[in-house]
Every structure is written in structure tokens, then in C-alpha cells.
Amino acid sequence: MDFEIRDTPEVAAFRKEVREWLDANVSEDLLVHSPDPADYSDEQYRKRRELGRKLGAKGWLYPTYPKEYGGGGLPLDLAVVTAEEMEARFLESPPHYDHSNMPAASILIWGTEEQRRTLLPQLLRGEFVTWMLLTEPQGGTDLANVQTRAIRDGDDYIVNGTKTLVGSDRAPDLLWSIVLTDPGGPRHENVSWLLIPADLPGITIHPLPLLTNTSGVRIGSMPFKHKNSVYFDDVRVPAEWRIGEENKGWKVGGTTLELEHGGAGNIRHNRLLEWVFEYCGTTQLGGQPLIEDSDVRDVLADLYIDSELQRLFGLRSYWMAHAKQKQSYEGVLSSLHRRNASERLAFGLQKILGNAALVQDKELAPLSGYVNLVERAFFVSIHAGGSRNINKVNIARRLGIGRGYVEEAAPLPD
Amino acid sequence: MDLSLNERQQLLRDAAAAFIKSEASREVIAEMDSANESFNAGHWKKAAGLGFLGMAVPSPYGGEGATLMDTAVVFEELGRAPLPGPYFSSGVFAAQLILEGGSEEQKRTVLPEVCRGARIVVPAITDWPVRWGPEAVEVTARPKNGSLVLEGSKPYVMDAAVADQLLCAVRTGAASSNRAEGISLVLVDKGTPGVSIRPLAGLWTGVAEVKFESAEISAERLVGSENRGWNVVDQSALRVLPVLTAYMAGGIERLGSMALSYSQTRVVFGQPIGRFQRVQDHIIQIYLHLDAARWTTYHAIWKLENDRPANSSVHLAKVVASEGYHEAADLAAEVYAGVGIAMGVGTVPHVRMSRAHYETLGNPLYHKRRMMAALQEEDWPGESVRAQLAKLNAGRETLRASR
Numbered sequence: 073m074d075f076e077i078r079d080t081p082e083v084a085a086f087r088k089e090v091r092e093w094l095d096a097n098v099s100e101d102l103l104v105h106s107p108d109p110a111d112y113s114d115e116q117y118r119k120r121r122e123l124g125r126k127l128g129a130k131g132w133l134y135p136t137y138p139k140e141y142g143g144g145g146l147p148l149d150l151a152v153v154t155a156e157e158m159e160a161r162f163l164e165s166p167p168h169y170d171h172s173n174m175p176a177a178s179i180l181i182w183g184t185e186e187q188r189r190t191l192l193p194q195l196l197r198g199e200f201v202t203w204m205l206l207t208e209p210q211g212g213t214d215l216a217n218v219q220t221r222a223i224r225d226g227d228d229y230i231v232n233g234t235k236t237l238v239g240s241d242r243a244p245d246l247l248w249s250i251v252l253t254d255p256g257g258p259r260h261e262n263v264s265w266l267l268i269p270a271d272l273p274g275i276t277i278h279p280l281p282l283l284t285n286t287s288g289v290r291i292g293s294m295p296f297k298h299k300n301s302v303y304f305d306d307v308r309v310p311a312e313w314r315i316g317e318e319n320k321g322w323k324v325g326g327t328t329l330e331l332e333h334g335g336a337g338n339i340r341h342n343r344l345l346e347w348v349f350e351y352c353g354t355t356q357l358g359g360q361p362l363i364e365d366s367d368v369r370d371v372l373a374d375l376y377i378d379s380e381l382q383r384l385f386g387l388r389s390y391w392m393a394h395a396k397q398k399q400s401y402e403g404v405l406s407s408l409h410r411r412n413a414s415e416r417l418a419f420g421l422q423k424i425l426g427n428a429a430l431v432q433d434k435e436l437a438p439l440s441g442y443v444n445l446v447e448r449a450f451f452v453s454i455h456a457g458g459s460r461n462i463n464k465v466n467i468a469r470r471l472g473i474g475r476g477y478v479e480e481a482a483p484l485p486d
Numbered sequence: 487m488d489l490s491l492n493e494r495q496q497l498l499r500d501a502a503a504a505f506i507k508s509e510a511s512r513e514v515i516a517e518m519d520s521a522n523e524s525f526n527a528g529h530w531k532k533a534a535g536l537g538f539l540g541m542a543v544p545s546p547y548g549g550e551g552a553t554l555m556d557t558a559v560v561f562e563e564l565g566r567a568p569l570p571g572p573y574f575s576s577g578v579f580a581a582q583l584i585l586e587g588g589s590e591e592q593k594r595t596v597l598p599e600v601c602r603g604a605r606i607v608v609p610a611i612t613d614w615p616v617r618w619g620p621e622a623v624e625v626t627a628r629p630k631n632g633s634l635v636l637e638g639s640k641p642y643v644m645d646a647a648v649a650d651q652l653l654c655a656v657r658t659g660a661a662s663s664n665r666a667e668g669i670s671l672v673l674v675d676k677g678t679p680g681v682s683i684r685p686l687a688g689l690w691t692g693v694a695e696v697k698f699e700s701a702e703i704s705a706e707r708l709v710g711s712e713n714r715g716w717n718v719v720d721q722s723a724l725r726v727l728p729v730l731t732a733y734m735a736g737g738i739e740r741l742g743s744m745a746l747s748y749s750q751t752r753v754v755f756g757q758p759i760g761r762f763q764r765v766q767d768h769i770i771q772i773y774l775h776l777d778a779a780r781w782t783t784y785h786a787i788w789k790l791e792n793d794r795p796a797n798s799s800v801h802l803a804k805v806v807a808s809e810g811y812h813e814a815a816d817l818a819a820e821v822y823a824g825v826g827i828a829m830g831v832g833t834v835p836h837v838r839m840s841r842a843h844y845e846t847l848g849n850p851l852y853h854k855r856r857m858m859a860a861l862q863e864e865d866w867p868g869e870s871v872r873a874q875l876a877k878l879n880a881g882r883e884t885l886r887a888s889r
Contacts, residue, residue: 073555074488075788152487346867350875373854376861377802384781391489405777408770435886440878464763467770474749474760 107445109297124166128198142196148394162292169240171204182316205235205249222251231307240296263321274307284448326482335403337389342379378413401470408463418450502563510567512832520829524570524692534603539577548598558732565736568839572645580607587710587718608649618848620666620716627656636698646694659713669715731807735779741818742772768817775810801857805850811840
């Protein structure tokens, strides 16, 4: 058993190549790191988009995807190296809000060969920004009950309806949407997926500000000013943008949901907690560092345990997903734990830092206000990307609790 | 990166699982539990034959020379039963204490017998009901004509009643402000005059009170350097804790699979009880604890086997396994309801074992404190984070100055 990549000569050479490229293309000042959306100018966004495209051209946004479609075609050991080196520079993949990985995985598994040849390369190269459109005003958790209609008319679908709590404060190129293609049909056999170009006539996007507008708090992610509602008013979408068979969207959607629920895993550390530990080690209150207070140490101990579990669960799923191991409940369990841990983190930080945790002031707030972001982000994190309760439903089904059979995880690209 | 068990480990796991299935099934363990038996000589002999005792002892001293991971894989299976007896105390912990602290002669005479199962050596370390640490060692050992005279008591020694010898931590040094100094390890034969072993009844089975009333032993029974015994205890514990946490993870796994299958077959309100979300929540929580215990155990072992600073991970694994096993037993018992505390069902042995091992080699409060100290020693999170924070603070100062 080995928790680390052994740097064989081949891996070491590749790591050197990745580092050199990142040193040349990601200068220390290139990326702004701030929890305040107001600190990100249009210029900063443009730079992040450009960097995303450059990473895409190297195949490093989707390192394990087939080279023939624009991916990196890399084996696990080398893919991990790209992930590690980017992670070390607080560089997300891509470095801006984007859910292109969802349609990309779905096209790879469920799309036609034509779609793989025409759509995939642009997605894998980071040329498009995709928003994922699932939730509607009347519900998100009961995803099978979507009401946005896409009715066939010749070679097109006519789309009508509303999606909400989606996107970021920058314009999308594509909208990855689950829609109702057979309104009279049976549940789970009446939905389909459309990859809708966002500039089609009839699409309106309205900003929707929430308490916080980012679900994860990662140093390096761009926070944004608002989410959105998207209105479809007789939008004509060519049928070639449908991915997977008509009315088979519930099966196709399994891939999207598996990814959303943590199936792909990750190799991330909890950088914020590392910063909190260091902060507590160097910040004094009443003449002693915070970390010397036994109450603070007790809280930090529990937060550290949570973060180690999160890291190990993410790593386990990453390995299983990329080493072709059949997964069951592991990805979903890691998603559940992540949300539970984020709840304890938010409360734990307030216990340690008190009022300082509640303000985002650039002078007074610890860690430039990231802590305040955590306090607010928790409320989004527990349900964004599938609620905790849905995680539990899925885990129960994957374990076969109360049933005579065990539900299988949906397929992911390997 | 490869998070699978290798072929040898899979074979060991299968061999241990087969042993438990044929010798120590749920029914057998439940019967032993009802009869208050915490040791079965037949199991012991078979386990010795399979090489499960003193696995990690190098082969010149009679062991298999197995890795820590090999040992953990076997112990996870034993913990599933849960197999009661000195498998860990003698076969793992005592063996490690002697390996760490014993003389060459002691290693050559004692270890082979421990590995064959011919000699059961049980560590008897602390004297207090709670709080693991050198301050909890109070039994004195005073020199007298080439002997040591032991005085005091160790009220809660697991497996003491079946020991051939007790490996005891005793105070040989003068009183000093540093309680970690002045402790020695000595081997005490069962039946030594003045040594009484009294099995205790209650929730915890297999535990006994050991009393020393002017008990005289030869000074040659010293294991390791005089007055440096606590260091041997601590170093050995850090090495063997992940084997214990693997055993506990096995217990969590059994509780999870029992609750799972019960959820599928127990019908109440006209449906299998697993259809109720409250029951699902209990079982999901058990599996969270299982994966947490297993993976923190594997990670700690990987660090130990690869010469990485491991202490913070070892302490963390003990916290996670202790809290996890303890809660898993509660949750499974609740899924089973009244049936869960019926003797003979199979949850009760895990209730007992989860409570006992919560304390073994230190409880979670102790290990959290040690974990935080270890993180400081390991300089976690380290230089790069320091540099990042310095940059952040510089930015803040600039802002302040500009106001």
C-alpha cells in the first residue's frame, strides 16, 4: 500500500517538466487570492480564462481523458503529478468557475462518436465555460421531477422553463441542463440532457444574490457576487446538442451525479485549516499564542482530525476512480463527510476566533476574511451539489440497507 | 500510489477470516461471552499454528518477520469476531516491548515461546483507572539482596488471568519531578508469592486486578535499562497502536454488516426496518466510522513502514478508532433494539470490547493532546504555510499603514 507517488525517473522528469511550465506560465502575481469578489477585476478573470485554455492545450485540465479527444492521455501516476503541482500553487483546474467536466464525462460515456469528435476537444481544452442547470424553483432534491420542458419540433427541441441557484457572476458559454422531454411519460423515463449554447435567443439570466455565493472555500477559487436564475422562453435547441438517448436521461445523469457527489475523488489538502493552525501559532491574545490555550487546542484537534479524514477519503476515491477500481458508496461517503466537517469547521472557527470570525474586514479579520467566508459558505455547502440527505439516501442504496440488493455506482471515465 | 492490499496481505486476510469463520463464529463468541470466558485454549493453539502470534517478530527470534501492515490485516479479521484473548497483549504489545527493550538473551529465550504460544506474557503498565502516562505508574520495586521487592497494585490489567508472566512497569528510581524517569520493566512469573490476580466482573471481561504485596523477584527479571522503561513503553505503543486500531476497525465492520443484514430481514410495520431513514442513518454512521478507522490505520502504518514522522497519525488513528468503535456499538445495539442486548446475538461482545479498548494504551483525550504535540514536533503545517501567512500579514500591514 502506498499513499504517495514514487518519483521514478519517468515521474521525476515529468514533474520537472510540469514545474517548469507552471513557473513560466503562472507567475506569483498572476492570480489574485482574496475571499472578496470585489477584488477580482475583469482583467483578472481574463487572465484566469487564458490560463485555463493554456492548461487545456497541454491536456492538463483533463489529464486522464483520451488524447484523441483533447485530454492528456496520462496514466494515474502522471495525472496525480499535474494535480499535486497545481494544488501546490493554489491553482484550480480550471482557475475559474466551470462545470465542463460534467458534460465532458457524459459525452465520453454516453455521447455519439460525432459528439466526441466535435464537442469534447473544445470542452477538454477549456475553451468553454459551462454552467450546470439542475435545480428549479419547485425543487432540486427531487431531480427526477424537473419541469423545464424540451418538446421535439422537427430537428430541434423547444425549451421552456426556469432553472435557479446556478452559475456565477461571469457569463457562461454552455448550459448543461436536465429537461423533461416526455411530460406524460413515467418517472425516470421522461428526462434528457441538453448542452445548450447560452447565446441562443429566448434565454434570460437574472442575478440571484445569496448569503454566500461559493460552496467551497478554497484559497485559489474565485468567489463570486451572486448565483442566478435562468429563464427559457421558447428556446430552439438543435437536437444534436442532446447527449445520450432521449428519455434515457436518468441513466445518463448518473454520471453527472456521481461526479457531483464526489465519485472522482481529489488529492486536496485543507489549506484553510493549515493557515488557521499557523495563525493560531503566531497570533497572540493576552501575551500567549492562541494555540497555547488548551480550549483552542481541543477545538483544533477535532478540526485536524476532520480534515485528515476528508483528505484520506478524497484520496481513496481518487485512486479508486483512476485505478479502475469498482466504487460503491465511497465517493458519496466522502461528500457526506466533507459537509459534516464543514459544519464543524464553521462552528469551530467561531469558537476559537469569536467575533473576528464574523467580519470580512481586510484589517481586522483573520486570514484576510477567509474565515468569514467559511462561516457563510457552510450554509451553501450542505446542500449545493446534492444535499447531505441525498448523500445518505445514496449511501443506503449502495450498501443495500433495508433492501435485498445493492445499487451500483454510475460509470465514470477512467 | 496504490491503495490496495498486496497479494501476501490478501492471503493473510483470507487465512485469518477462514480461521474466525471455522473456529470463532458469531455463535461461538456469543456462547463464550455468555459464559464469561475470555480465553479459549483451542483458538490460541490454532492461531499460534497459523503464525498469528508475534507475527512482526523477526524470524531469528521465532516470529514471521511480518510487516506491520501484514499484522494489521490479520488483526482486523480477529477483531471482527471479536476474538478475546491475549493475541494483542502478548503476541503484539509484549513482543514489541521485549524487542525494543530486552537484552539479546531475553529476546532469544522469551520471544520464540511467545510466538509459539507456549508462553503468554501480558503487559501490566499503569496503576490508575484512568489516564495513561508515566505518572500513572506507582507500583514500587525496591532492591533487596539481589532481588526486587514489589509493592502496590495495578487494578485493571487486561488478560492478566491467563498470563504466564506479567511484564510490569514499576518504579525503581528515586522520586523526581520528571515522572517519566525512574520506571523499569520487569518480568513477573504467575504464582510468585505476594502476587495475586483477581478477575473482575462487569461490562469489561477478561480484566483482572493485580496486587503486589512484598512480592520478591530476581533483579535479573529486569527488561531493558533500569529507569528507562517508560521510553520503551511509549516507543512500543507508538509502533503497535495501529494493530490495535485495525482490530477495532474489524469490530466496527462486523457491527456494520450485522446491522445491515438485520435491516434487510427484520420486518416491522410491514417492511424491512432498513426502509426507515432513522435506521439507515445509524448504519450509515457505522460505515463512516469503519472507513475512518480503517484508512487512518492504513495511513499511520504506511508512515511507520516508510520512515515518515508518524506519531501524529498514530495518535489520530487511536482517537478515530476509539470513538468510532464505541459509537458503532451503540448504533448497532439501537438498530437491534432489545435483541441487541440479548446474550447470544453477537452485539454484546462488541459493546464490551469497544468500551475496553477505548482506554487501552490511552483514551481519546490523551491521544488528541499527544497528536497536537506531535504536529508541533513535526512542524506541521510547515515552512511554506509560514511564508504564505507572512505575505498575507505584510499585505495587511501595508493596508493599515496606508490608512
